[in-house]
Amino acid sequence: MTQQKKRREFAYFALRNNKLRIGVAIVFLFMVLALVGPWLTHYKPREFVAPGAQHPSSQFWMGTTSLGEDVFTQFVYGLRATFIVGLLGGGLGTLIGILIGFVAGYRGGMVDELLNMFTNIVLVIPSLVVLLIIAAYLEVRGFLFESLFIGFFAWPWAARAIRAQTFSLRSREFVDLARLSGMKPLRTIVTEIAPNMMSYLLLVFILQFGGAILTAATLDFIGLGPTNAVSLGLMMNNAVIWGALILGMWWWFIPPGLAITAIVGALYVTNVGLDEVFNPKLREM
Amino acid sequence: MLKLDEVSKVYKVGTFGGRALRAVQDVSFDVQDGEVVSLIGESGSGKSTIGKMILRLISTSSGVISFDGVDVSSLRGGARKEYYRKVQGVFQDPFSSFNPIFKADRVFRIVGQQFFPETAARKWDEKVESSLHAVGLNPEHVLDKFPHQLSGGQLQRFLIARALLLDIRFLVADEIISMLDASTRIDVLNLLADLKARGLSVLFITHDLSLGYYISERAVILYQGSVVEMGSTERIYDNPLHPYTRMLMASVPRLDKKWEQVESELRTRRNELSTGCVYYSRCGMAGKDGGCRTEKPALIEVESDHFVACGCCDQECP
Amino acid sequence: MWSRTRLVLCMLLAVSVILGLTGGLVLGQAFPRNETLYTGGKQWGPVSNWNPFMAGNQAMGTIGLCYETLFLYDPLTDQFIPWLAESGKWLSSTVYELKVRQGVKWSDGQPLTAADVKFTFDLGKTAALNITSLWDWLDNIVQVGDYYLEFHFKQALYQEWANNLYNIAIVPQHIWASRNATTVSTGANENPIGSGPYLFFAVDQVKMVWVRNDNWWAKTALGKSVAPKYIVDLVNTSNENSLGLVLQGQEDLNNNYLPGISTLLLGGYALHTYFPGAPYHLAANTAWLDINLQKKPMGDVNFRKALAYAINVADIVSRDYGNMVQAANATGLLPTWDKYVDQAVINSLGTSYDPVKAKQTLTAAGYKDVNGDGFVEAPDGSKIALKIIVPNGWSDWMAAIQIISSNAQAVGINVQPNYPDFNGYLDARLNGTFDLAIDNQQQISNTPWSYYHFIFYDKLADIPSTQGGNYGRYNNPTAFALVSQLDKVPTSDLAGMKAVISQIQTIQLTDLPIIPLWYNGMWAQMSTAYWTGWPSSADGDAHYLPVTWNGYWNMTSILMLCNLTAK
Amino acid sequence: MSLQVDDLTLYYQTLHGDVKALEGATFSVADGEIMGLAGESGCGKSTLANGLILLKPPMRFVHGSVRLDDEELPVWDTDRMDAFRFRRISIVPQYAMNALNPTRKIGKMTVELLRSRKVDVRSTLPELERRLDLVGLSHEVLGMYPIELSGGMKQRMVMVLSTLLDPSLLMADEITSALDVSTQKAVARMLVEFRDRRFVKSLMVITHDLSILNQIADSILIMYAGRLAEKGSTDRIINAPRHPYTRLLIASLPKVGVRHRQTRLTGIPGSPPFLLHPPVGCRFRERCPAALPECGEEPPFVEIEKGHYVACWRESGTDAEA
């Protein structure tokens, strides 16, 4: 089978994989909403635009909060924040995972032992609790900070997985051949090993993406998210603080959670879909 | 030209190297200019480890590998690169030797970038083409293709062509035909033998005795990391002395003879042997001479250019 | 294999159930609903101590239900009600006479005498307590007989002394005498022995239970008895949770800020608040804007004035609080202190929401938008970018500073809301690193002196450790002297007090060191599902404070208990 | 006649169409016969083995018939084949080293397997132990996990297990290719012994290594590009091959004693055709040095002497030569 055919085959399965299609469609939908949403509304997320506790209506598509903020506006801005944190946090987690995984897997030996131990340690420590503690003591927190934190604690499993992959690729003979051509280790990793793992790295990133969104939502919910912004987790936090459950203001706390579930769920489904595309063994099922 | 002197490789296994695994033990042999030497052994005999140590893909634990009198392990940076100009390797799995997502001729480009950055592109292309011709490939048929579009035999020739681009004097050929189909492997083997005519030395690593016999002048038989017998190929094949070599000879499935035949032939010429060497446990004559149990037999020259590491090759057959 | 794992699973379950049970095994019974009052709003975590000297986190009712004070104070009528004391008066300018009520018994049966009172005050000499500072101006206490005391002062601070009279709880000497200074100031004092209407009954992770002391002295002495047999004080887990409990009638009295209660009052729930309409709750303290006067441009009084004109408090009141609070008057004195407010001063110097005037004030003082970013720059051309802070999670305040920021931005002052966590907020305030902050630390009391003492706290260098107030570092020796002078005016001299206060108010409104915003409510949601007779503003109803917070039982809340009837 | 395969044709379904992996396979294996099946990678020999025992997607049954001991094998019906598998037809797979469930003790797994096939375990176990003795495995292996066994031991275990119910036909799929020569010899001899002891009636040994077949096989079937090329007794195939492919193949194999300096062997130029769109006619035509015009048509697989079949126009055509 030729390479072109193989690529075409990926495209063929990718386009015909329902999981992939549904997953990507949902994520894409929310992404578009996050992008254009702020233009669909003429309010600001923290602006008091109406009497409080309004039911959803044609003017306020998702109703208003107790304070009279437009829930839809908060929702679309929150979506934006969610994607930003997902991309940054997930990206950073993937990046660190790649870095440590590559180095450990490629160098092997003592370096590997040490990095592996380090990874195991971070893996065992309940990271969210550490995150909580750090976040609790920070005075001002923004999305960047939040993403950084999430990224810094999310990498261990990725590093572990990438290390294993690198390890198996390293023993492939084309890597030896590159070394026989006088290639430096870094270049070998970048030009020989990494390209072979692209599909795998994509899968890792998607999972990190989803994980970062969930972690961010949790942090926000506890009130340890960004202190001066809107996010889906903060919306839920606010809804609870302002008694939305008791007061029956379902439009306040259902949309943000639903969006997170949908996005993360879609990401997971996409991941499985891609896995099936990349891994022919799974296609039969 | 290339000389191994008491080379050993010890792998540390377990947490922080708790246990030692001796992959290669005190191996010494040399390869002369324009000579093909076969390194023969079963899996786990350390033959590939030796190849990789020569190529500096792994380090030696002790002993010296020298090329033209220079200790190879001392080479760093530029000197190391110069070494790779002269010494190259080809490996067992042709498909694994190429990065599957790039076109196969990328291996030439890398060599060009790394070793001849100043050569003009067109001149380089010509050089590549002539090198391909030299290994019997038609550049038009094989350039600009992905590895899986080429056959294993073509790929292995590709790699030899890649080595020829350099001022290569020594080639480590590690089981390069074991994964090829029978109909094409002989051509690669012939090519290897032809390199000799260009003054190249080849270390031919194989588990197949008949292949070793086909192309090499000298053979080194390895068992569990130690040399058990070495010398001129003809002499070893005609008169294997070490029990392990004999066992190997008796086990090779042959097209011209049945096993029973070979066994009986060998039996008639069997010498009384006993070993305390690495082969002690499997040696049919174990226990005949208590010394072998504790003392590792030295490699002795039993006849001109024929060495054996066995304490009792001189004894009578039972 | 599977049955084995199932067995293990069941065993683990059983073990965990048993562990769960033994966690706080005390005794078991359900409290009869019609004899039990469920309260909430004071306790934000498991009960940790019953020490009447640890003002911060003692169990709800430690002072009031268990330990009692010499007097009660009724802020609504400005009356002192003799309680453990039968009477008290100034014999001379530096000697205060106190008669202790006879027939009062500790819950272990020992009589409460003047010796206990003297002992309590003397504790402040040896241990680090809230009353320790009293001894700076108190000279000695002379006990004559079992029920008579004389307090001899180096210098009489009448306002402060009156405050102590209803805030210091008397402890039994026969129990506390053997305790060392550490135990006195920081001991948990489990199983407390007090003189009050309730006894410690039980405690677990989420509640603390008091049981009625049927031998309470007031039964015979005053003919009063408290209605609920049990008081179960629930630990607040969240406003949300409290709201649910009140609406479902599971909590009879809740003293949390519960947003949206105004709409729920109309929703057919058995809910009751002190006022039937806005502001629903009495005022408990004033929320004001702390301004860091040490920083530019807040050091400029014109800038502060402009800010004061810019803030639309009415908007905060209606939007943020749903009219559950009232806007503060220009002085920030609570409604109960209305008589001390000099309306003439307010009329001439007071500020109120007026964005046009805010802009005019800014322009007049030289604040102009030089770079055209929509925000004014200082007269010296420097940019102005201020942050207004409240602790993260304090949702009503967070919303309030959003409104304030947008108000300020509307007149061209660049103010951004910021929500550091409580620690950071505190740190900024104590160390003077903030720009603007909301504060409400001074509670309702018998005297405006306490309010002014806080706002014009004079030991500026000590603020980080004393937390005495004046976080904006206002420095005006004249004002400080006036506050100190006020302390020395006898409580009976209303005219004298007013005269001093009027001078203070003139300075306050001229210099505007803080901007009073609104009165935080004495949040009290009462459920009429099981108990009636709640305090209310209606004629004929008892006008008591319906609050379980520290220091409120002795501001007539305890009388509320006597007035309740089970349904 | 133990096995009779007639015109068996099996395709692999892929996105780009059917890969014609096996076409028109017609041959038989006699009782007690060890038949070697040899050819280069991709020639269809493993397809044939898998098709006989476990035909499932993406492999597709096109047509043909398989008879085992004069009984039709429903190879196209995965479920119905269950009755034959293990009892009548069995396989020692290529992946024998990994064929045992890593987390089950071998004995336990065997018992569970036998029970699930409704085999009387109690009467079978003694036989199992006897056979373990025969292949030089101690009975203790039954209490061990596969990880505790060496590769060779696992392979012997699988051989014993696969033949436990004395199947009529055993297929050994490349079972020697990953082994060292010494082990290779032992395993190969064991296969012969199994046949000699009638544990299996007949054997199909699939390998790419003709020299092994030379040692143990009674007859050899050479395949090329999904078709049968030649079948005959081992002696005839090795020493007097008739199909050009077989001849070239055997000529290209270095033998001990042959040196490059003296005898320069040559391979077969070119490479096998892709089976997605195989050429019409003889599939070896493009590489065949002796191709005839007739080769544009598919040559029949005909018997040119007793028990010796060849698919080549030169042999079956008019001017057949010796």
Added chain:
Amino acid sequence: MSKYFRRKLFIYVLTFFLAVTIDWLIPRFMPGNPIQVLIARANLKAESAKVVYSYYMRAFGLDVPIWNQYANFWNALFHGDFGTSLWLFPQPVIKIILRAVPYDILLLLPAILLSWFAGNKFGAFAARSKWLDNTVSPLGYVLTATPYMWLGMLLAWTFGIVLRVLPFSGAYSYALMPTLSWIFIWSLLEHWILPFVSLFMVMFGGWAIGMRNMIIYELEADYSHYLETLGAPRRLIRRYAFRNALLPQITGLALQLGVIVAGALVTEIVFSYPGIGYLILQAIQNHDYFLLQGCFLFVIIGVLLANLAIDVTYVLVDPRTRTGMQGER
């Protein structure tokens, strides 16, 4: 095998040491002074506050050099002394935590174990056929993507507020004191259901998906294929695949513990369940870093012990680790 354990144990000890150090370090290098918070809450008179401030600084050992504080911390730790809580002053941290731990055990242990077993069973069930996979697996994806708190809120709202069939706050009725009586146990159960279900469901989804994927890989493994060629019934092949797929799931359980603890934390917050998670939130909100340290240590110890238990289990079920032929799994 002992090597395997020694290695694990080494990691655990190191993790513990590091975690404790981080735990000690973080609050100390953060801005703000906890004693100020304590004083601020005590609402003391200004003049008294100053005296009390210096008294508390001494009482909490914050007046000695930082390295000394660290040494004292370890020393106290080995004496089972976690310090004194600021928020619940003067209660010792250990006492506060021990009161909360039973609730965590009550909630977490069944939730983790049951979701693991049920999720794995369900995942294996989903992998049974393409049809089942397409209809049943999506449920798993949705569940595992659900934020813990949101599911908790939904359940609380649906069953507690709209339907009013289940209580949704606290661990038992406020009208009860803990006792061994049916009424109390019933109340305990009633209050346990919603938080349990919300934890259970999210975890269940994750395990189900994991198992489904593992099974599919296992069914393609050589040993499954071999059994097929021997005509073994699907049931047996599936059983083996399930068993082998369970092994990575055990490792997964160990890896997931940290995340699960975090999930439990927010669930406890939503349901006001008085466990460690709830304490952590309160400790954070009240800047009680001694309590926070204590809670964190408890979580660490819990996670480490659970990991150890899982490792032991793993060795019991996977012969490959037992024979010690592989250093790393």
